[in-house]
Amino acid sequence: MNKIKIRKPIVLLLIPILAITVLLILLGFVFQKSEDEKQQGLTPIFDVSANGTIAYVAYDKGKAGIYLKHAEETFDNPVLQLDTEQSILDIVFKPDGSSLAFVSANKDVQSDMESSVHLLSLVTLTSEKLFTDLALLTELAFDPQNEDMLFYLRAGTFENYSPIASAHPHEFDLFSYRISNQSRQQFTELSKYSMRSLKISPDGKMAYVQMPDDAHVETAEDTFEMKQKVFQIPLDAPDDLSVVSNNDWEKDIYDFVIMPDRHSMIFQSVSQTGSEGIYEYELFYYDWNNGEEKQLTYLKQHTSHPMISPQNGKVYFMVDKQFGKRKADYQLYQMDADGENLESIPFNLEKH
Amino acid sequence: MNSAFHRFVDNIVQQTDAPLDEKEDLYEELLVHLELSYAALLREGYSEQEAECKAMASFGDEKQIGSQIQQAMFPYRKQMLLALVIASLLFSFAVYISQLVVEGDALITWLLLSVSVSVCLLVFSLQPISFLNRRAWINSLLLIHLFIYLLGAGFASSVDAAIAAPLTFLAWGILLLTIALVYRTTIFDYRTRKQKLKKQVMIIHALNITWGIFITSATLFFLWAFLAFSTGEFNPRILLFLLPLLIWIIAYIVQIILLSKEKKKSAYMVALLPFIVVLALVFWWFGGII
Numbered sequence: 100m101n102k103i104k105i106r107k108p109i110v111l112l113l114i115p116i117l118a119i120t121v122l123l124i125l126l127g128f129v130f131q132k133s134e135d136e137k138q139q140g141l142t143p144i145f146d147v148s149a150n151g152t153i154a155y156v157a158y159d160k161g162k163a164g165i166y167l168k169h170a171e172e173t174f175d176n177p178v179l180q181l182d183t184e185q186s187i188l189d190i191v192f193k194p195d196g197s198s199l200a201f202v203s204a205n206k207d208v209q210s211d212m213e214s215s216v217h218l219l220s221l222v223t224l225t226s227e228k229l230f231t232d233l234a235l236l237t238e239l240a241f242d243p244q245n246e247d248m249l250f251y252l253r254a255g256t257f258e259n260y261s262p263i264a265s266a267h268p269h270e271f272d273l274f275s276y277r278i279s280n281q282s283r284q285q286f287t288e289l290s291k292y293s294m295r296s297l298k299i300s301p302d303g304k305m306a307y308v309q310m311p312d313d314a315h316v317e318t319a320e321d322t323f324e325m326k327q328k329v330f331q332i333p334l335d336a337p338d339d340l341s342v343v344s345n346n347d348w349e350k351d352i353y354d355f356v357i358m359p360d361r362h363s364m365i366f367q368s369v370s371q372t373g374s375e376g377i378y379e380y381e382l383f384y385y386d387w388n389n390g391e392e393k394q395l396t397y398l399k400q401h402t403s404h405p406m407i408s409p410q411n412g413k414v415y416f417m418v419d420k421q422f423g424k425r426k427a428d429y430q431l432y433q434m435d436a437d438g439e440n441l442e443s444i445p446f447n448l449e450k451h
Numbered sequence: 452m453n454s455a456f457h458r459f460v461d462n463i464v465q466q467t468d469a470p471l472d473e474k475e476d477l478y479e480e481l482l483v484h485l486e487l488s489y490a491a492l493l494r495e496g497y498s499e500q501e502a503e504c505k506a507m508a509s510f511g512d513e514k515q516i517g518s519q520i521q522q523a524m525f526p527y528r529k530q531m532l533l534a535l536v537i538a539s540l541l542f543s544f545a546v547y548i549s550q551l552v553v554e555g556d557a558l559i560t561w562l563l564l565s566v567s568v569s570v571c572l573l574v575f576s577l578q579p580i581s582f583l584n585r586r587a588w589i590n591s592l593l594l595i596h597l598f599i600y601l602l603g604a605g606f607a608s609s610v611d612a613a614i615a616a617p618l619t620f621l622a623w624g625i626l627l628l629t630i631a632l633v634y635r636t637t638i639f640d641y642r643t644r645k646q647k648l649k650k651q652v653m654i655i656h657a658l659n660i661t662w663g664i665f666i667t668s669a670t671l672f673f674l675w676a677f678l679a680f681s682t683g684e685f686n687p688r689i690l691l692f693l694l695p696l697l698i699w700i701i702a703y704i705v706q707i708i709l710l711s712k713e714k715k716k717s718a719y720m721v722a723l724l725p726f727i728v729v730l731a732l733v734f735w736w737f738g739g740i741i
Contacts, residue, residue, distance in 0.1 A: 106577070106578050108577070109573070109574060109577050109578055112573065112577075113570060113573075116540060116566065116570060116573075119544060120562065120563070120566050123544065123547055123548065123551075123562060124557075124559050124562065124563075126551065126557075127547070127551055127557025127558075127559050127562075128557065130551055130552075130555070130557070131551065131555055131556060131557035132555030132556075136555065137554070137555050425609070425611055426611055
């Protein structure tokens, strides 16, 4: 009675089930992608040159590439593409638009934290490695008055400071690299928890960054009250940094761009909480001479990375249409500095 | 004893997935019927061989009789199991393909586990296997199925495409059907004859299964939350989260033992124990927070 003999009709049922399972496993081995190969589509990293060319970073089957768009013309092929193990953290045009500096780093930052800064000639489309650092170099900015001087933000660590937080770069400071003599200089010794949105003033005398205003933090309660603000750092006296964003602004300020008049800025902040409980980030204008404030965008999405075109003074920015979801869906927009004439800029991303 | 009758009755009994003791009773009953019919036919003047053949022929087809007895003993059980197996296999293949095409992930281990457990249920439903045909075995299989497809529901909802919604809906249908089968198997299908307080046993089982689902869900949630906040090193305090589950298992066993000794009141008192422990923990927790 204990002898099991599977009946023939059951065996006939099991054969196709087994065959489908084996086929699916074989297909799995053929078509599965590693984490490095999964990245696809536009990132929020872009820059606009003096002649109006837009350079942007997009991933194609996990390969980070730099693509160009000029006027209505989009070049389908990347001017540079890295292998699947590498990512591009930032790109910036040289003030004359002839070349483009970019930072590459390993995607697996935690096991191999190394960044390299390269200079890509847009004439010859050849890339030259400027230097490598055993740290995470998150942002680049040229000195508008001196194309030989490249500023960058350097994060000394990439880790999670608390069990509930995911790993992020920390211990930030401002550095520069002089291309002609390959010398590096450290400007700040802040080891900041976070620092972003590096901008250099048109006269090359001032750096602007966004970071937490922790000057008066002493207790854990103070940490919760701490706000993200925009600071200016005099490059000849970096210790004399000061807040230039509105101290009365009750929310955090994230990305920003300093207007050419140097006494006003466009910044990113939360406007309200959306119907699904997700924050809506918009762009705002603030003039710190006369205290004038104005909300510029009402897209009710995640608006970020504002920058001003040196060519036409238009404000370019990215919008993540899937913010709060698992995969981002970025779209580049442009508008006038007063928020008028908003339009999206298509990239024909399905081609790559 | 007539060996042809034994084979005939054995074939009928094998069509059912009744517990062994019920099968033995059924076997005896059918055999007696056959032998009475055989004796009557002999008295009518038939030869031994003719009487044997006629007795079995008047009984009908073994498979058909077995199937009818199975349906009478366990109405729609086979259909429920088959529906679960078909839905589970389709779900496994659909989730695997969706994850592979949309996310680039080949969930090979999960596919093998889910297909294996579904195939086991298919064999169970189509071919009752005597020595495996126990409440513990079938419930174990259903519980394994429940956990594997709970994981599958997570995979289905994480597919970044429109198919995620119907797949997740199907996953919850499969989970509900599995839970329904656990209730059915425990309370109705396999009632032990050792228990005299049959109604009380059914109530205690229903109470404990419901409570078990609640406690297991809460334990998994708190374990997940604890692990999410942990630094990755093993912390012995994690075992505290398993305490309500352990108390529930022990209390369940004690209740069944007490009922077998016909101690109804004591069994119900023990049934309250997990409720009291969990309520005490909740008050302690919120009291601590307040």
